[in-house]
Amino acid sequence: MSFTYTTLKSALQDYTQNDETSFVSNMPLFIRLAEERLLKSVRLNVFEKIVSGNMTSGNQYLACPSDFLSPNSLTITNSSNFEFLQFKELEFVQTYNPNPATTGTPKYYAQFDVDNFLIAPTPNSGFTVNLSYFYRPASLTASLFTLTLTSVSGTFTTSDTITGGTSGETSAVSAVPSSTTLTVGIPSGSYTVGETITGSSSGATGTLSSIGSDDTVSWLSENGELALLYGALIECYIYMKGEQDVMNMYNSRFAEAASRLKNLGEAKEVIDEYTAGPLRKART
Numbered sequence: 001m002s003f004t005y006t007t008l009k010s011a012l013q014d015y016t017q018n019d020e021t022s023f024v025s026n027m028p029l030f031i032r033l034a035e036e037r038l039l040k041s042v043r044l045n046v047f048e049k050i051v052s053g054n055m056t057s058g059n060q061y062l063a064c065p066s067d068f069l070s071p072n073s074l075t076i077t078n079s080s081n082f083e084f085l086q087f088k089e090l091e092f093v094q095t096y097n098p099n100p101a102t103t104g105t106p107k108y109y110a111q112f113d114v115d116n117f118l119i120a121p122t123p124n125s126g127f128t129v130n131l132s133y134f135y136r137p138a139s140l141t142a143s144l145f146t147l148t149l150t151s152v153s154g155t156f157t158t159s160d161t162i163t164g165g166t167s168g169e170t171s172a173v174s175a176v177p178s179s180t181t182l183t184v185g186i187p188s189g190s191y192t193v194g195e196t197i198t199g200s201s202s203g204a205t206g207t208l209s210s211i212g213s214d215d216t217v218s219w220l221s222e223n224g225e226l227a228l229l230y231g232a233l234i235e236c237y238i239y240m241k242g243e244q245d246v247m248n249m250y251n252s253r254f255a256e257a258a259s260r261l262k263n264l265g266e267a268k269e270v271i272d273e274y275t276a277g278p279l280r281k282a283r284t
Helices: 005-016 021-025 027-041 090-096 219-223 225-240 244-276
Strands: 048-054 061-063 068-078 081-084 108-111 116-120 128-135 144-153 161-164 170-178 181-185 196-199 205-211
Touching (some): 021 225, 027 219, 027 244, 090 116
Antiparallel strands (some): 061 116, 108 116, 144 181, 144 205, 161 196, 196 205
16 A cells, blocks of 8 residues: 555545645645654665765854755765764754864764754864765655646746636646646645636636646655554644544554554665665664
């Protein structure tokens, strides 16, 4: 079993028996929060990347990649030798090097904010760095589907955000395969066949004649579908201020499913190591 955005949204509504408008419009948020909860609960090597760069001499900050979720390791090249920096709590690093003007060979790093690491001591050279990290994959809510239009007036473009005249739903246009088809992001609700679709930038209009199926899956929705489902249900019940015993049940089921996903990830890594040679293990 695996979930697309549409089938997961339908399952959440079935479980909660809630079709209230504001609840449904928050479905993408519940799913993204569940993905975040799951990714932070289980470190999966399938979502590991290694990037290289350079520190700036005299600058205690090092930028994080845009898709950064959590660190695995950070090394610097010092006199042709690789040296691992120790990841610490922010307070430790700030206390260790209270004066940013104090420079030297870096020993520690911490997450300063969503965009930067704090390095201590402040680097005294433009050291080459290699960062191994766990990244945040594309959300299931970023799935795309196709709308087919008739009676089109004007030309839709990828600069458009379209709006349904009856439903009020909106989506960003990702591609325009033809004059009568649009590839768009999935809206929080549902478009209505027969309504007029209008482009925000182009001013183009068309009558919606059919809505393509959503058949896109993500790694999490295909391999960790139960953990994603129960994680999203937790977020739903937080929003609804649901009964504590139901919350406890979903928390327990999420933990069990997350544990199975962790085991699955480790099993996949063993198989990959056997078939493709040794893989570098994540530092824990």
